[in-house]
Amino acid sequence: MENTLYNKIANQIIKQIKEGVYTPGDKLLSVRSMSKQQSVSVSTILASYSVLEERSFVEVRAKSGYYVRRSPAKTYSPPLISQKTSAPRNVTKAQRIMEVIHDINSSNFINFASAIPGNDFPVIHQLKKTFSTVVRNKTFLGIGYDNTKGCEPLRKQLAKRSMDAGVLVSPDEIVTTSGCQSALEFSLRALTKPGDIVAIETPCYYGLLQLIEACGLKAIEIPSDAVTGMSIEALKLALEQWSIKVIISLPCYNNPMGSLMPDEHKRQIVELIHHYNLPLIEDDIYAELGYSSKRPRSIKSFDDKDQVVLCSSVSKTLDPGLRVGWVIPGIYQEKIEYQKFVSSVNVSRLPQLAVAELLSHGGYDRHLRLARDTYRHRRDQLLDLIDKYFPQKTRISKPQGGFVAWIQLPEQISVPKLYEDARNEGISLSPGDIFSSSNKYQSSIRLTYSNPWTVERVAAIKTLGNLVNSQM
């Protein structure tokens, strides 16, 4: 690290933290006060604090300031994903996955399985008010079918927001959908035919596996790192070896690991799709829930040939019950728009108008700032709880955004047994095997940490830990 002024200051503070001058939870001096105290410029202090933040010694809390992190020096072992790429195979997990889903839906479990937003954010009340306003003031009924692209006010807002992801598009280059899953479906159906091979990350969000199976496609699972996402080297080899028709990636806070693909990898993946002249479907659904101060760039932002199809929704940032999603289809727009028309004509108008209204008034950004902070705290608490109650050999991903974590239990643990035992204790979790088309991840689980750590939820993690330990 360079020995610049801001680094010097940062190192001083780190020393103080290590020596206990500042203890976890303490607030640092405000930037302005520190600048006066040290007689240096505000921007130098800002740079120092950024260094501290990057190195996980402090965290920013919205509208409050910089705080010393609870476990500044602790390092977690991330899950190890086998770097062997297996041959393309048919996906046949449909029934197994539906059993798990039905199971979760049918009872009052302490839910760590569903990847849904936290239930305690004020944005829900704000959204409710927005709906009232829109119902009162906007024409949302009695005007027939919409343009196939979807509700224009929403597309305008989405076009504005895409700039944060480094994507410049006009509202007419966006097609709204009934959630991200629909966006993925329209894209996959438009870009493949049954029997085609698609490349996906592994572990992979099970809904995507189901979709691949429903489209009659074969999947080749590209090993993905718990920190940096899809392995570019493995992808390269797979592209050389197989006739891959579409690549699908969740680069920004992947589900289930929370990994973030570095920009350099994004650049490389774009080079590959240009070289092979392939479409890439980018699932961007968690990208706005990153814990660093800036929203990461999308893969699409590096693609000047418009071969990246970006799919997203507000299901993780606001509410999945809205069913408001979208696709930025690039050069495949005609085909993908057509899929939407054939499959459902339009998306329900009112939810689109309400989301547009919320996006236009800044309430969404305020919510995102709060959500990012909150989810980071909740992640840290999960890390602490796993550390406390699970066997020492447990490995856990440390998501940089979103609200799901991937936990690799010691090899001897049977997750099917753990899943059953947990059910009997009234606790739901996602078993690892549903995140692959092969028999991988028999000792892994995904846990959702979006909700507040109530006494009940903390106790449930302790119970889970006991169940795991009882198998050791």
Place this chain on the structure above:
Amino acid sequence: MENTLYNKIANQIIKQIKEGVYTPGDKLLSVRSMSKQQSVSVSTILASYSVLEERSFVEVRAKSGYYVRRSPAKTYSPPLISQKTSAPRNVTKAQRIMEVIHDINSSNFINFASAIPGNDFPVIHQLKKTFSTVVRNKTFLGIGYDNTKGCEPLRKQLAKRSMDAGVLVSPDEIVTTSGCQSALEFSLRALTKPGDIVAIETPCYYGLLQLIEACGLKAIEIPSDAVTGMSIEALKLALEQWSIKVIISLPCYNNPMGSLMPDEHKRQIVELIHHYNLPLIEDDIYAELGYSSKRPRSIKSFDDKDQVVLCSSVSKTLDPGLRVGWVIPGIYQEKIEYQKFVSSVNVSRLPQLAVAELLSHGGYDRHLRLARDTYRHRRDQLLDLIDKYFPQKTRISKPQGGFVAWIQLPEQISVPKLYEDARNEGISLSPGDIFSSSNKYQSSIRLTYSNPWTVERVAAIKTLGNLVNSQM
């Protein structure tokens, strides 16, 4: 006709109408007054008036009484549909259809093309109020994903209403969808694989043709009568000759002809699907918009083996912008529900709750009574206008429900030219060729008559007539 008392009275009144005692638009005596006047029972008079209604001499206006029809004796020549069944073929109309759709959406045409409800019904205001109430009083946000079947309050209401169609199901036997098109898609995808043959009516709603193409299926078009719908004889022959995997029918007020399949045919078609052990997809979307006093029974109501998959929505009765539809999938429920889950997980919650609320409060039935009356009047006005402005050899279907009519122009008319000419005059219509996968219906058009006959719309029909006549 039997020479019973009620027939005698009916015949007397017909004589009076023919002699000009009653003139078109006159109100008959109320049932009670007529009963006193004739010294017969109220039920006898009701029976007499029913005869008059059946024979099109009078019409019922909701909450008002019986009125003499405007053109009591006039008979229209229905369109003639060729009774030749062609071999199964791939459907390849996608591009042509999208051109028409884009065309319609992109401009301010006087619209006779889109099959959307009339824009002047009070139910739209009522629905808006319902939305306000639901937004205020119901939890529709912040509760994660729904049961895959869909919103329970809506499914309860739909189960109640299905009884009108002769269908007894529990709420758990209904799956909500994003409109009827989605219901059809999930059903088709669940029940077929690419290359399969499906039997459809001809002419056939173009959205269904697109769906069949998107699913990679071949269609065999079964000739359909403008009054009685799909030819059972032709269907029988087709089933003998081809390996048909699914039959799709719109028995109640078919789009585009408005035909109504007689109950006896419904019974026969059910016998056929039992004999061949096939699923039948029944599109029920217009069934509640019949002009007779009773909602017709669905094909499903005759099916005790649950092989009929009933698809519907409120897009034609309330508003297509709601995207609230459903499927009653019978024995195929698991497969169809799975298709829904994979393709979009859930349907937007709020619109489902609002429709459930409206259904539970009687507002929907009041609206239906008004809509049926209104659409019948508007149909009659269309018939009169066609009679007045179109060449004598024009044949027109006389829909018994819904709000679209099929018009067969004299053979020498080129509809592509008419379509272009009409566009230049700012008038949109649906050209006949998009209602078939072959080159049929080059001289036919579909006109929507859901909206009020304003001076402008009346003038547009006159203009259309002139354009047709200019080709004679």
